[in-house]
Amino acid sequence: MxxxxxxxxxxxxxxxxxxxxxxxxxxxxxxxxxxxxxxxxxxxxxxxxxxxxSQQERQNPAIRLEGAEVLDGGLYVIEGALFPGLEAEVSAWGTSSRAPEAYAPGETAELTKGRTVTVDAAGNFRMTAETSQEGARLPRVFTTATTPPEFTLENYRQVLGGGSGTDDMSRAFISTLTVTVPATIIPIVVAAFAAYALAWMDFPGRALLVAFVVGLLVVPLQLALIPLLKLHLGIGIGKGYLGVWLAHTGFGLPLAIYLLRNYMVGLPRDIIENARVDGATEFQIFTKIILPLSFPALASFAIFQFLWTWNDLLVAKVFLIDSTGRTTVMTNQIVELLGTRGGNWEILATAAFVSISVPLVVFFAMQRYLVRGLLAGSVK
Missing domain, CATH: 4.10.810 (Virus Scaffolding Protein; Chain A)
Structure with a gap:
């Protein structure tokens, strides 16, 4: 049933x-x-x-005491806050990494050279010494504290505005756009002409060309990298934007032609034949009839090509060296931010989200055409 x-x-x-x-x-x-x-x-x-x-209780890294020194009753006193501008509740503290929870809030720790340190539950400290501490290295304090949720824009200011180790990220963003936009437009333009010819123009060997395009879909990209690079160097293109544009175009054309050709074959034949009877040229039929009707397929491939090119690292590494002598795209810059020891996770997360933000906008703006383009030609 x-x-x-x-x-x-x-x-x-x-x-x-x-x-x-x-x-x-x-x-x-x-x-x-x-x-x-x-x-x-x-x-x-x-x-x-x-x-x-949610509020989080965690053991904080060591905090070096600092502040202005005043003389009070024969003792040199330094007071301050361990968490300035942040509400925190200290549950335990210590002055050594071996015993980071040795003292409760309000208790006083006796240190060497006649110094004492007291930390209250709010994170305020008071340090006393029998001699002046000007120029001396002040002790460190370890705390276990409950802190409220905290968010910051400093990561984005450092990534987008330029900071230590990230001053190339904004330049990498522009470089990635410079690679991606032409590498998306060029194969669409070329593939649209080729797909129309394979779909609606009769000429010898058309079936063999279609089979050849389908066969190119299974050629591994890695197999063609070195021969194509040698060709670029041989004809004088070198390693630059033109070379990476042509490389992405060559690797994207088989899928583009196959996708667009399948869509155009499914268009009503009567429309094209009526246009020819009315005296329209092949170019007029292509630009005024086929292209507007094929927009879903064009948008579908544009999504794939843009996402693949934007997130590419291998092709950029092989075919792109800018004026500074480096490969500066966002994927490569994120790898450099990570470093050999895997530090700066907050900067890495910010840079990664900046990198995926543009593909997300492109995908959600054009995703309604994705399924229509992919299913093109599957049914009549």
Whole structure:
């Protein structure tokens, strides 16, 4: 009875659940990356992004005492706050990494050279010494404290505005756009002409050309990198923007031609024949009839090509060296930010989210054409 018209299949619920699971698997890492991009390094190191909206009790890194020194009753006193501008509740503290929770809030720690340190529950400290501490190295304090949620824009200012180790990120963003936009437009233009010819123009060897294009879809990209680079160097293109544009165009053309040709073959033949009877040239038919009707397929390939080119690292490494003698695209810059020891996780999360923000905008702006373009030619 499930196949009777008007009745839904018994597997409909399974399809819905599968879609929800797939969306969640895609959405959770993206949300986590977004939240982490607004967190500090200490927060990322001590708790997951899912706990960022709740109060967190964690053991903080060592804080070196600092402040103005005043003379009070024969003692030199330095007072200040361990967490300036942040509400925190200290549950334990210490002056050594071996015993970071040796003292309770309000207790006084006796240090060497006649110095004492007291830390209260609010994170305020008071240090006393029998001699002046000007120029001396003040002790460190370890705390275990409960802190409220904290978010910062400093990561984005450092990544986009230029900071230590990230001054090339804004330049890498512009460089990635310079690579991606032409590498998306050029194969679409070339493939649209080729697809129209293979779909609606009769000439000898057309079937062989279609088979050749389909065969190119299975050629591994890595197989053509070195021969293509030698060709670029041989004809004088070298390693620059022109070379990387042509490389992306060559690697993207087989899919583009195959996708567009399948779509154009499915268009109504009567429209094209009537246009020819009315005296329209092939170029007029292509520009005024075929291209407007093929917009879903064009948009579908544009999404794939843009995402692939924007997230590419291998082709840029092989074919692109800018005026500074470096490969400066965002994927390469993020790898350099990570470093050999894997530090600066807050900067890495911010840079990664900046990198995926543009593809997200492109995808959501054009995703309604994606399915229509992919299913083109599958049914008549």
């Amino acid at each position: 499930d196949n009777i018209a008007g009745h839904k299949s018994s597997l409909t619920w399974a399809v819905h659940i599968s879609v929800v699971v797939l969306v969640a698997l895609w959405l959770f890492p993206t949300v986590g990356l977004l939240v982490s991009s607004f967190r500090t390094a200490d927060q990322i190191a001590t708790s997951g992004w899912w706990s960022s909206l």
